[in-house]
Amino acid sequence: MAVQNGQENVIEYLINHGADVEKATADGHTPLHLAASLGRLKATKFVLCHGANVGREDKDGFFKELSQGAKVNKGDKYRMTALHLAAQNGHLNVTTYLLIQGAEVNKGDNVGATALHRNAQNGRLDITEYLISQGAKVNEGDINDLKDIHLAIQLAIQHGHTSIIEKLVSEGADLNIQSTDGQTSLHKAIKLCNKSEEIIQGTDTLKDISDEYYKGELSPEKALVFYLLENGAKLDVKDKAGNLPIQYAKDEEIKQMILSR
Template sequence: MGRGSGNDQLELHAAARSGDLNAVQSILSSNLLAINSRDKHSRTPLHLAAWSGHAHVVSYLCKQKADVGAAAMDDMGAIHFAAQKGHLEVVRILLSSGVSVKTSNRKGLTPLHYAAQGSNLELVKYLVKKGASLAVKTKAGKTPLDLANKEEIRLFLEESEHSSKNRDLNPREEAEESNPKLLFPDKPESGSSEAPVIKDEGEQEDEKEKRKGNEVEISPVVVFCSTQEIEDTVVSL
């Protein structure tokens, strides 16, 4: 058990569990060391308040510097207890107080695993939005989707997994997946399968010079005929 008198600890644990904020404040005002005291299951007042869903008590304990990362039996943290019971507001407070959304207990269960087993879809959505891993597995090899009980939670997790995979694709892969023609382009209609060669201006000028060198210059032929020869030609026609 943590430091502090036995009576204070028992009273503080009972007050945290029941949500009696006035009693919690009164005890801690005279014995602040009792804030992280533990019961026989190694639970602190924060664990009990989180399990019971008393957001106002959880908020006060966090402000009084309670150990938000303290682990009870099986490495259960306050956020695991809150997620297991579906207490969204408590989870919000704990995450804003520095608890990791990806923290796991001895069995490898994360807050999302516990939330998926429950019935609070909004809690599941919130944890995913905050970066909870969809692919993380428990020691038994189960993902949050594997543990989902309600159909609406299962569908949401499936859609989230699909969206996550699409975000992981680089722009080229994403374009290829949406347009198979980029992977298997149509053959060009012309007979040649080779891409046209684009030549720069220098190469084009060289080609012109080569063509000029190969051309045969034909000079005009001037024929001088006398008037009589022309007349003879006309007559013969």
């Protein structure tokens, strides 16, 4: 509980009074596993400084751990490394520390997803920016080329993380890469416009598009389609069903947006 709450003073007291830093739960999680997975960087370092076995695994093989000599690139049974988990859970400080300790920024898990893919689902722009600054490849697919699931730009679109979409585009993300079903980012974005709930995060960029071209009345989902078109999304790419992006448009405003190009 002290590790979970990041209470370093309590952790120190317990260790000084004989607490076993290697004691594991029924799932095999030690205090070190818990500290790292929850982003408790100070607690992680403190436990390591007091004799935690950096090679210790839990039952799934998580976290081969975080300090000199540690196997930071070792994965669990799904080949997810500590970096995947830190990025997926939105822990910038742990992500930074892992990369300093030698974590491989483009290492894939068992489906080839990298830390960038995992964070594209999470939506933390600061982590996306840091991963890219450390060499993360924005157009990386997975080992089986299943880009339908594991292309960062499409993951960001599907989860509505516009700030990450804009960052990936600015870093050269290819909007016209096709997934296993033949669909591009434009196909995916247009299909979002057919849903009743709003998914896309509003940003200044999308608001400016709405204000300048549609008198402020364009939804973020529709503004994203406009944004993708402005940034090179192609209209003539057919998916494996033989459909162009426009054929997924049910909204007349989207159809006119495309036909006016």
